[in-house]
Amino acid sequence: MTAGGSDLTVVTAGVTMLADALRDQGVATVDVAWTPPVAGTEDDLTAVMLDPRRVPANARAHAAMTAAAAALVDVRPADEALGLRAGHFLHAGPPITWDRMSGPLRGALIGAVVYEGLADSTDHAEARLGAGDFTFEPAHHHGAVGPMAGVVSGSMWMFELYDETSGNRSWCSLNEGLGKVLRYGAYSPEVIERLRWMRDVLGPALQTTTRASGPIDIVAIIAQMLQMGDEGHNRNRAGTLMLLKEWLPGLVGSGLPTGDICDVAAFVSGNDHFFLNLVMPACKLMTSAASGVPGSTVVTTMARNGTDFGIQVSGLGDEWFTGPAQVADGLYLGNFGPDDANPDIGDSAITETAGVGGFAMATAPAIVRFVGGSVADAIATTRRMYDICVGEHQRWALPIMDFRGTPTGIDVTSVLRTAQLPQINTGMAGRVAGVGQVGAGLVSPPMECFEKAIAALAQAVTR
C-alpha cells in the first residue's frame, strides 16, 4: 500500500459518522458536501459514469479545447466569407421559427432586412419575414457566433479567426457599441445608419489594417486581459485596448483618409465591448476543436435565441438540447425593470462554454456589482465553476486564484450530480422589438437542457 496511517488522506461522501470515525483516528478527511443528483437522472447518470470511454474522452475533449489556437487573420463581408445569399440571415442560439421568436430577435431581423434593402419600411420587413420570404438559421451552423440577437446578413463584415492546430475557422460580426443597436433588437434609423457606416468605412478599414498587421494571436490577448480585470464577456476593456494597440501601426499606415482613420480609432476605443466579438469566435474555435469526441460529456455550445436555451455536447456532435431561456437577474438601465427584459439571448455564452465570462468572474472585481454581488461571491463563483469542469486552461491564468487556469470544459454529469448550473454573465435585451438594451446581469441555463443531454448520452453508451 502507498500510505502509512498518519499520512493517509481520505475523501468521504455520505454518512457523516464514518468520516467522524476516521478523524477520531487522526486521519485527515476531505468531506464531500453531497446532495442527490437531479431527480429522474439517476439511471442515465449511472450508465454514463460507468461508460469506460467517459474519462479518456473528456480528457481528449479538454486537451483539444485548450490546445486550440485563434488568430485574427482577416475581416470580410459575410456573403464572401460564409456564402450568405441575399435574404439569408444568421441568428443566435438554437434553430427557431418566426412564430416562436422573441421581440429582440424579430427586431434585429427587421432591421437587417431594411439594412439590406429587402424592404422599404420596417412594417414591410416584418410582413415579409412573417410571410416566410427569407431564410434564417443558427450562426453556429456556419462556424459563426453573434452576441445577443446575433443577426448577420450578407453585407455585414465579419472577423475571421483561424486555428492552426485543427485547421478550423470561425467568424463573428463587428461590435456596434452599446445602447440602441441591432443586436439588442433595435432597428431605428440611427441603428441602420451605423450599420451602413460599418459596412462602408469600418469593415474595409479593418480589412486593410488586419491584412497589414498580419495574424493577431487572440488567445494571447485573452490571457493578458484576464490579468487586467476583464472576464471576457461583460468586461472587455483591456482586451479592446490591446487589440487597438496591435492595429494602430497598420491603421495609421493604411493610406486611408485621415478622417476615416480617426473615426475608426474613435469607434473602436469608444466601445469597451468591441473585443467581445473576438473573444467569442476564439472561444468558438476552442469548443469546435473539442466537439465530436465519442463518449465525451463536455459541453461544446451554450447559446440562446431569446426563446430557447440550447446546448451541444461533444459526444453527441451537433444535436441541440433545449429548454426555455430564463430572464437574467441583474441591474437595469434607467427606468427599465424586470418586466421590460426579454429572456436570455445570444451566442455570447460561448465564452462561458470555453471557461471565461462568468467562469472567470473572480478576475473581474470591477464588475461584480453590475452582475449582482460582492468580490467574495465572484471568487466563490469561479471556485464553483471549477467543480463542474473537467479541467483548466493552462494559458489563461487568474492571478487572484494563485494563477490557477480558468475552469474549462463543463461536464454534463457534474452539473446534474451537483445541481450547480453554469453561471453566465450577460446583457439583457428589451422584450419589445426595437427597444434595445435594458440591463445586464447573471443567468443560468435551464436544467432541462442537461436532463435531455444525459438521456441522449446514456442512449449512446454502447456495450
Next chain:
Amino acid sequence: MTRHVEVRSGTYRDSVGLMQASRDLRALDGVSSALVAMATGLNLDLLASMGFDTPDGLGPNDMIVAIEAADEETVREATTALDDALAAAPVGKKGSTDVPPPTIMAAARRASAQLALVSTPGGVAAIDAADALAAGLDTMVFSDNVSIEHEVRLKEIAADAGLLLMGPDCGTAVVSGVGLGFANVVRPGPVGIVAASGTGAQHLMALLDGADIGVTHCLGVGGRDLSAAVAARSTLAALDRLDADPDISTIVVVSKPPAPEVAELVTAHADRLATTTVLGYLGEGQPDLTATAERVAAAVGQRWVTPRRWGEAVSGPRPGYVRGLFVGGTLCDEAMLVAAAELGPVSSNIPIRGGHRLDETLTSAGHTFIDFGDDQLTVGRPHPMIDPTLRLERLERELADPTCAVVLLDVVLGMGAHPDPASDLAAVISRYDGPVVVSLVGTRDDPQGLEEQAVRLVEAGAVIHASNAAATRHALTFVQKGQTA
C-alpha cells in the same frame, strides 16, 4: 395533541444523521413522535404510517420535519432544537469564498488523497464510486444495494486504472492500521487480510489479536466478489497489493462459500504470489474461521493460543431447539455450517445449502438462525450493530419460548459499533434462566473494552467464547440429539 409537518426544500442531510436528529426530537419531553427525513418514497410511506398527512410534489432533495407533541409550545421547542442541530453543519456561508466540494472529484482536487470512502444511498452510489475511480483514488464503497452489473463495471474500471475497489457493501476495512467502517482496533503486524465478508474479517482480526498476531491491512472486497459474475476481480487486485507490500509476510483470504470456478481462479492466482497465502473459504467440510486463524499462526511462525472462554463450561441437553440470533452474516453462516454438520438442516432467513428458508414473519421453525444484519431487515433502520432494538425483542421472545433449548448470540465490538452492546443484552438475559452462549468478536484495544463486555455478560448468566465456532459447539451441547427441525 398537536401535529406539525413542515418541508425544508433544498436541505440535504444523510439518513444516519437524520435518524439521530429524529431520535433526539423523540427524546424531548412532550414529543410523542417525530420524523426528520429526506422525502424519498420510503420515508413518505413511513410518514403516512405514522399518521401524518404527506405533502405532495416532494423529491429526495426536500427535508420533511414531522412532529407530534403535547402542545404548540413543545413543537416550537422541538423545531428550535432541530434548527440548532442542523446548523451545526453549515454549508457555504454567504460572503465566504469557501466552496465545499460537491463531488469526490472536486474534493480530490482540494487535497492530495489516496482513498475515497463512499456511503451515499445505494441507488446512486455507483455514480460516486465511478467519480472516485476517475479521480485516481482507491475506493471503498460502504453502500449496499448496488447492482451486480454495476459492481462488475466499477471493478473493470478500477482494474484498467490500477486501482482497488473495496465493496460495494464493504462494511469493514483496515488500511495501514486505519479502520474504515466497522473495523476493530488492530495492532500492526505481518498479516494482510483479503475479505469478501465483513464480520468474517472482523472475527479473523479478533482471533489473531487474541493470539497476539498483528494485522496491517484488511482489504474488504464486497460479499459478492467471489461470485461467478464478479469473478474475484477485487480479490485478485487486493492479493497483488498485499503481495507487493514488504510489511506483509502472510496473506489470508476469508470468504463465504465462493463459486467453485472462482475459488480455483483465486487459488491459482495465490500460488503465483511470492507471499504465503492462506485460503479461508467457509463452506461444508471447510475449516471454520478459528481453524483458519490457527493456520495463519502457523504460517507466520507464531504459537497458536486457543481462543478464550469467559464463564463456566456448563452444559446439559434439554428439550427444544437452538436459536441463533446474529448481527454478523458470516458469523451466522459459520454457526449454521457447524450446527448443520451435527443437527442436519437448520432454518434461517439466509439459509445455507440444504437449509430451510424462514417465511416473512421469521417465526422460529426448529433449529433457527436469524441474521438481523440482512438487507431486508435494515431497510429504513440502522444496522443491528448500531441499533439493537429488533434483536433484543427477539431475544426476549426466544428466552420465554419453551421450545427454545439454548440461545446463541454474537456480539461484535469495534469502531462504528454500539458503544456498549453487552449491557442491553445482559439486562434481558439476567431475567431468564435458559442457557445463553455468546460469541464475542473484539480485540484488546476495541473502544468498548473486550474484558468489560465479557464480564457484564457472564454476570448476567451467559457463557462467552472468543471463537464463534467454539461458541456454536458449546451451544449444541444443550441440545438433545435426535431432534430435527
